Amino acid sequence: MKLSGADIIVRTLIEQGCETVFGYPGGQILNVYDSLYKYQNEITHILTAHEQGAAHAADGYARTTGKVGVVISTSGPGATNLVTGIATAYLDSIPMVAICGNVPTTQIGSDSFQEIDITGVTLPITKHNYFVGEVEDLADTIREAFVLAKSGRPGPVLIDVPKDVQIATCEYEPKPPAEKEKSHAAKDMRIEEAAKLINSSKRPFIYFGGGLITADAQEEMLALAEKIDAPVGCSLMGLSAIPTDNPRFLGMQGMHGHYASSMAMHNADCIISLGVRFNDRVTGNRQKFATGAKIIHIDVDGSELCKTVNAACGLRGDVKLTLQKLLPLLDEDKKPEWSAKVADFLKDEERFTANREGLTPRNAILTLNKYLGENTAVCTDVGQHQMWSAQNLTFRTSRRFVSSGGLGTMGFGTGAAIGAAFGTKERSVLVTGDGSFGMTLQELATAVTYNVPIVILIMNNGVLGMVRQWQTLFYDKHYSNTVLNRKTDFVGIAKAFGADGMAATNLDELEDALEKAFSYNGTFVIDCLIDKDEFVLPMLPPGGSMDDIMTELEAVK
Amino acid sequence: MNRYTLAVLVRNQFGVLNRLTSMFRRRQFNISSITASETESAEFSRITFSFDGEEEGKVQLVNQLYKLPDVCSIKELTNENSLSCELMLIKLKNDPAAREEIHSAAEAFKAETIDYSRDSIVLRLIGNGTKMDDFISLMKDFTILEICRTGTASIEKGSSILRQNLNL
Secondary structure, eight states: OEEEHHHHHHHHHHHTTOOEEEEOOOGGGHHHHHHHHHTTTTOEEEEOSSHHHHHHHHHHHHHHHSSOEEEEEOSTHHHHTTHHHHHHHHHTTOOEEEEEEEOOGGGTTSOOTTOOOHHHHTGGGSSEEEEOOOGGGHHHHHHHHHHHHHSSSOOEEEEEEEHHHHHOEEEOOOOOOOOOOOOOOOOHHHHHHHHHHHHTOSSEEEEEOHHHHHHTOHHHHHHHHHHHTOOEEEOGGGTTSSOTTOTTEEEEOSTTOOHHHHHHHHHOSEEEEESOOOOHHHHSSGGGTTTTOEEEEEESSGGGTTTSSOOSEEEESOHHHHHHHHGGGSOOOOOHHHHHHHHHHHHHHHHHSOOOSSSOHHHHHHHHHTTOOTTOOEEEOSSHHHHHHHHHOOOOSTTOEEOOOSSOOTTOHHHHHHHHHHHHTSOEEEEEEHHHHHHHGGGHHHHHHTTOOEEEEEEEOSBOHHHHHHHHHHSTTOOTTTBOOOOOOHHHHHHHTTOEEEEESSHHHHHHHHHHHTTSSSEEEEEEEOOTTOOOOSBOOTTOOGGGOBOOHHHHO | OEEEEEEEEEEOOTTHHHHHHHHHHHTTOOEEEEEEEEOSSTTEEEEEEEEEEOHHHHHHHHHHHHTSTTEEEEEEEOTTTEEEEEEEEEEEEOOTTTHHHHHHHHHHTTOEEEEEOSSEEEEEEEEOHHHHHHHHHHHTTSOEEEEEEOOOEEEESSSOOGGGGOOO
16 A cells, blocks of 8 residues: 555554653654554554653663653754663663654754764664665665664664655555564574683682573573572662562672672672673672683673673573573582672672661662562652662563663653653653753653653752762762752642642651552652762772672762 | 785675765764775675774674674675775876976886876785885886876685675
């Protein structure tokens, strides 16, 4: 049948299995919005307050469902507003397709109104991008974009469509949803090498990241841990992959990771790393990072092997398929000495963990834990609250921790929490800070309009806490531009947007507020007041090693 | 620092050169020479990059280039496994006092005179990069008006071809 380019875009999205898309209309994407109107019974469009919010919502949707998140915007400022959202998805390897309108092909390159070279702008932050100059190429380009976005190491793909291409017509033939490219296990020779290293190891440690979730390889990873009797830790992106209460799980690694987890990795003689990329926030000083360990690195993206740390054995391949081939080659083994040592690390960690009374950040998150359902997605923004969440949240289901790990995007959370609620079809939670929330709180309007059930817990300390922490430790307490001193009334703001809210100044009030929030039909904001000099601990100073770890509040002040 | 040459076969689409050079920029490599053209098939373009850098960075660069969907095949070319050639046009001031010397240098380097006027001489030189550099250094004794070099074109010795390991 003959369809317009705009209809082809929407029909192809439906064909690819999109039920919900996020976006914001404008002059050069009007035709697509006309088609969205026409097909509104088959595809739901969520209008956000700002394109950045739409991109983060598509991201949150993708992270919680594993499907490709779709965001639509107009040309020029609409497209540039997507940039932070696309970059966030790129750094965390999240499958996303962004569709932008552009000025008609006859005007391209003439600096016409709201024209921007968005394929040029997004070149370094997309897996690939397309400028579609012919309507005949549209459907296949979108299909190719979906395949690219979700295959191998996922990532965002942008498609720029000039207005005349949306208007032009051509034959359209529906096709079944595009399949991911087939993934492969690593080479047998490498797997055998890895097995040899693991079998000769006395102190193995398994370290996984977001790649484990993408590959859906939790079962294989846990079987590996069981077989070789190894403790397990993860990067920020790996959180929620396995239930927090798994006895082998020591928690997150890195700059603010769990002490026992970091110590176990530091003392291991073999680190089996799965779908991670050894970010500087994890390794600290790379020269001093786990010097006694042989690193086995399995990743679907070959360019990650030996990028930042040298692996004794790098295996390029799908984590799940590779582990399935690796497991039979491993000797079943108990390592009581190593287990005892890990148990000692855990005892030390207990000692370091400040179990203070009152409304401390840790107690706030522990209280929140009581209200989380099995399927509740918890989103965060970026800063101290993000680390307190990562350290103290309890997870039971995979894909239920949504946080900007790679780019560290303040302002990510509100949009992401909206997307997560649509993705899980359940109430979502956002833990944020007063700084982060201030960046994108206009998305409260979106949440209220669509009556999205979200509990927003603002850890309000009146300062940009993480930057302040660095200023305290490394900048002689010069609190340059981190004391917000704003007079913002967050509960008042919530009400002004049509949501509801409560303030909490102690744990009892927080319990009351959470009680109300989790039974409220809609968006509920809790303004939780905490002290401005709460620290995220432990802390590995930037460029430091485990020898420099800071664990006690008094010692660092 | 080492000199590297990469031959890259890419999908012949607009913007593809930009995608590749952007990756060099992101890895902070300065490209010392680049040649790009269509191949025997209109579907593919062949781009040859020469650049200086360290082994580790080069490996990363190649890995990252391979991830670009437009990149079909990459091969590292060395002096041992390949043949390289470059073309240079050099315009010199036609000074009667220097004419003789320029002429004999050109002869020694097998440079061809392709334009001759009262005020200028244009020579065409074909060969490898070192030969170009040597000739330029020699011509510095005279007045060089302009130089234009094509960059290195490289091809593997023997029957092996770039399209054999297509990454499509």
